[in-house]
């Protein structure tokens with residue numbers, strides 16, 4: 529499905545594109561989450577975030 533929205537990260541107006549949600553929440557207990565961060569993201573920003581997370585993982589694995 530294609531969406532019309534504004535990306536929360538780059539503020540770009542997407543006329544007809546893929547829409548992603550990036551969330552980072554803190555656990556209150558095993559089943560409850562606190563909303564810490566939530567953003568609607570375009571495909572380009574989503575790809576950047578995923579690439580960045582993967583590079584952190586790679587760096588962490590190399591440092592371990």
Ligand SMILES: [Zn+2]
Nearest residue numbers: 535538570573
């Ligand atoms: Zn974006």
